[in-house]
Amino acid sequence: xxxxxxxxxxxxxxxxxxxxxxxxxxxxxxxxxxxxxxxxxxxxxxxxxxxxxxxxxxxxxxxxxxxxxxxxxxxxxxxxxxxxxxxxxxxxxxxxxxxxxxxxxxxxxxxxxxxxxxxxxxxxxxxxxxxxxxxxxxxxxxxxxxxxxxxxxxxxxxxxxxxxxxxxxxxxxxxxxxxxxxxxxxxxxxxxxxxxxxxxxxxxxxxxxxxxxxxxxxxxxxxxxxxxxxxxxxxxxxxxxxxxxxxxxxxxxxxxxxxxxxxxxxxxxxxxxxxxxxxxxxxxxxxxxxxxxxxxxxxxxxxxxxxxxxxxxxxxxxxxxxxxxxxxxxxxxxxxxxxxxxxxxxxxxxxxxxxxxxxxxxxxxxxxxxxxxxxxxxxxxxxxxxxxxxxxxxxxxxxxxxxxxxxxxxxxxxxxxxxxxxxxxxxxxxxxxxxxxxxxxxxxxxxxxxxxxxxxxxxxxxxxxxxx
Numbered sequence: 320x321x322x323x324x325x326x327x328x329x330x331x332x333x334x335x336x337x338x339x340x341x342x343x344x345x346x347x348x349x350x351x352x353x354x355x356x357x358x359x360x361x362x363x364x365x366x367x368x369x370x371x372x373x374x375x376x377x378x379x380x381x382x383x384x385x386x387x388x389x390x391x392x393x394x395x396x397x398x399x400x401x402x403x404x405x406x407x408x409x410x411x412x413x414x415x416x417x418x419x420x421x422x423x424x425x426x427x428x429x430x431x432x433x434x435x436x437x438x439x440x441x442x443x444x445x446x447x448x449x450x451x452x453x454x455x456x457x458x459x460x461x462x463x464x465x466x467x468x469x470x471x472x473x474x475x476x477x478x479x480x481x482x483x484x485x486x487x488x489x490x491x492x493x494x495x496x497x498x499x500x501x502x503x504x505x506x507x508x509x510x511x512x513x514x515x516x517x518x519x520x521x522x523x524x525x526x527x528x529x530x531x532x533x534x535x536x537x538x539x540x541x542x543x544x545x546x547x548x549x550x551x552x553x554x555x556x557x558x559x560x561x562x563x564x565x566x567x568x569x570x571x572x573x574x575x576x577x578x579x580x581x582x583x584x585x586x587x588x589x590x591x592x593x594x595x596x597x598x599x600x601x602x603x604x605x606x607x608x609x610x611x612x613x614x615x616x617x618x619x620x621x622x623x624x625x626x627x628x629x630x631x632x633x634x635x636x637x638x639x640x641x642x643x644x645x646x647x648x649x650x651x652x653x654x655x656x657x658x659x660x661x662x663x664x665x666x667x668x669x670x671x672x673x674x675x676x677x678x679x680x681x682x683x684x685x686x687x688x689x690x691x692x693x694x695x696x697x698x699x700x701x702x703x704x705x706x707x708x709x710x711x712x713x714x715x716x717x718x719x720x721x722x723x724x725x726x727x728x729x730x731x732x733x734x735x736x737x738x739x740x741x742x743x744x745x746x747x748x749x750x751x752x753x754x755x756x757x758x759x760x761x762x763x764x765x766x767x768x769x770x771x772x773x774x775x776x777x778x779x780x781x782x783x784x785x786x787x
Contacts, residue, residue, distance in 0.1 A: 328431025331360040333438055338655040342625050345510040345593050348652060349413070357442040361389040364434050367426050372436060375424040377772030378411075378479070380404045382421060382436055389439060398447045399457050401440065406482035407475060407521045407771065409448065410504060412441025413513050415768040416646050448520055461529065464488035466785055469552040471538045471725060474502025475767045476558035476758030478525050479774030485528040487782055492552075494536040499589070502560050503759075504767070506589040507581075509619050511626070512649075515588075539724035544732070544754060554753045554781050557740060558774065561719040561759035567611065571669030572715075574677040576603055580612070580620045580716035587623050606711030608632045609680050611666060613643040616764075617716035618650065621658045624714065632658045633708060637665040637685050637698040663687070665698065667705065669713065680708050721760045729754075739763055747777030755781060 334350040335341070341348050352360065364386045372382045381400050388397035401408050417423075417437035425433030447453055466489050470477040473495040481491045499505055501518045526532060538544065544555050564579035566572055583602070591598035604627035610620050613636035621632045634653070636643060639662050643650060654660065663685045670679040684704035687696035726734045733741040733750040740749055740756040747755040757773030759765060 326365065326427065327359075327363055328427065330363065330432040330435045331356045331438075333435070335652075338657070341511065342622075342656040345626055347514050348511050351445055352438055352442045357389060357439060360435050361386050361439060363427065364390075365426055371424040371426070372421040372434075375421040377420065377768050378405050378775050380421075380440075385443060386434070386436075386439055389443065394443070394446050394450075395453050395457070397443045398453055401443050402447075402454070402457075405440075405771075406479055406525060408440050409444035409517045410475070410513065410521055411768055411771070412437050412439075412444050413517070414508060416766055418647065420768065448517075454524070458527075459486070461486060462488050463490065464785075466490065466553045467492070467551055468781065469494060469547045469555045471544070471555065471557045472496075472502055472559035472758070472760070473500040473522070473532060474504060474558060474560050474758060474770060476760075476770040476774035476777075477502065477556065478522065479771040480556050480558065480757065480778045481530045481774075482525045482528055483775055483778035484781065485525070485530050487778075489781075491529070492531045492533060494538050494541075495532060495534050496537045496559065497589070498534055500532050500534065502558075506585045507616070507619070509584070509588055509623050510593075511622070512619065537724070539728040544725065544729040544751075548753060553785070554755065556747070556774070556777055556781070557725060557749070557754065557756040557760050558758045558770070559722065559725060559760055561721045561739075561764045563720045563722050563738075564715070565717045565719060566715055567666060567717065569666060569668050571671060571677065574669055574671040575675055576677050576711065577669065577713040577715065580610075580616045580714055581719060583620055583714050584616070584623065587627070593623070593627060602627065603712055604629050606630055607709055608712045608714065609666075609708060609710045610634050610714045610716055612636065612716030612718075613638065613645055614716065614718070615645045615649055616718075617714075618645045618653045618658075620714045620716050621653055622656055624712070625656055625658065629712070633661050633710075634658050635661045635664050635666060635680070635682065635708075637663065638687065638695060639663055642687075642695040661708075663698070665700070670707070677710060677713055680710050680713060682706055682708060719759075719764050721763075725760070737763060745776060746780035747773055748780065 370383045385397045385400040421436045422433040470481050470493040473493045500522045504518045564581040586592045586602045590600035592600040592602035604624040608624040608629040624632050667681045672678045684701045685698040688699045691697040720738045731751045742756040742761040747757045749756050755777040757777045758770035
């Protein structure tokens with residue numbers, strides 16, 4: 320009888336910059352696996368007969384297969400398998416919440432640490448980036464089918480849908496409101512978590528499939544959805560994201576030096592405020608900074624503020640860390656870099672000085688009651704616990720909603736009371752004929768991979784629609 324393979328229950332650690340060094344630069348924190356480390360981690364995969372990890376992937380990547388190709392030292396095959404389902408692996412390997420998706424269903428998760436699927440995905444994507452000739456050789460000939468599709472937005476949903484349709488022979492045009500493509504991948508996620516040259520490389524790959532990308536095109540202004548349908552496009556996919564910030568609606572919120580996280584991160588990432596004065600976008604983040612929120616965006620804003628020169632950054636969150644929606648990895652990185660977590664705390668109002676600048680945030684303590692509709696325990700104000708936190712800058716990171724410009728200019732498009740477009744979860748179909756929708760425009764602010772999954776499902780449904 321063959322001896323049963325002994326499996327290492329501990330995953331290979333990801334090499335990272337040391338906290339003291341990285342909090343002073345915008346270089347990528349995670350350094351990536353070496354070939355030896357990737358091989359060691361790939362050898363932990365059990366190659367399960369029924370791989371539940373696949374069920375946890377919103378874009379249905381053939382996970383055991385690409386990991387086996389790594390083990391077999393066949394990197395071109397690993398690239399082929401990975402990119403047959405995922406057009407943006409360099410992005411997914413860095414920012415997807417694998418711990419709640421593919422890795423959360425890994426068989427090893429029951430006894431030890433799951434296989435580091437995301438890190439291996441990044442390894443393959445980075446290897447492909449260093450060997451561009453591989454993708455060129457693997458590219459299949461595309462036969463045009465005569466159908467034109469318009470994409471509104473070039474974020475993860477739009478790029479994924481565009482790539483899938485282009486491979487099927489559709490003539491695809493992406494309309495992007497900003498001056499660069501990539502959507503939230505460019506303006507929302509910091510350089511130290513997702514380098515912009517990685518995003519640009521993925522955008523260039525989608526463009527290489529024949530997709531046309533038109534920048535500085537605001538649909539709803541330069542053209543409406545109806546005009547696109549009337550002027551040669553057989554279908555439209557709406558994926559402009561959710562760029563309208565949400566606020567606390569408390570006293571003093573209009574004082575100067577209070578930013579929405581959207582503005583703060585857009586100035587920092589897209590407009591390169593961290594390279595001022597080389598780039599002429601100033602931003603204030605010195606002294607004491609308070610960030611309100613507990614999601615990944617709040618972590619990004621906090622860590623950016625540190626790198627921009629803040630002396631102290633207080634993350635103010637009304638629940639405990641257990642309820643925080645931010646990834647555990649991002650919380651750990653933020654703490655290592657010196658972000659101070661002020662938990663079970665909520666702002667009551669902002670206080671300004673004579674010049675109208677914020678100088679303090681008045682807070683109170685919270686306690687957790689019974690779970691609310693989200694399943695998390697409801698925060699309740701504790702009487703007599705008011706206190707004041709001196710601040711020089713505040714960043715409000717409470718989430719975002721879709722900009723209403725597309726729905727308000729599209730007749731027959733149904734929206735919810737939150738401003739999101741009503742779209743079928745499985746297909747992306749909207750109430751309007753020949754119009755699909757996916758990503759944050761349909762769900763509200765969510766993850767990159769969930770947006771990609773929506774783009775993939777919409778592409779499949781469009782193709783089914785046009786093929787009867």
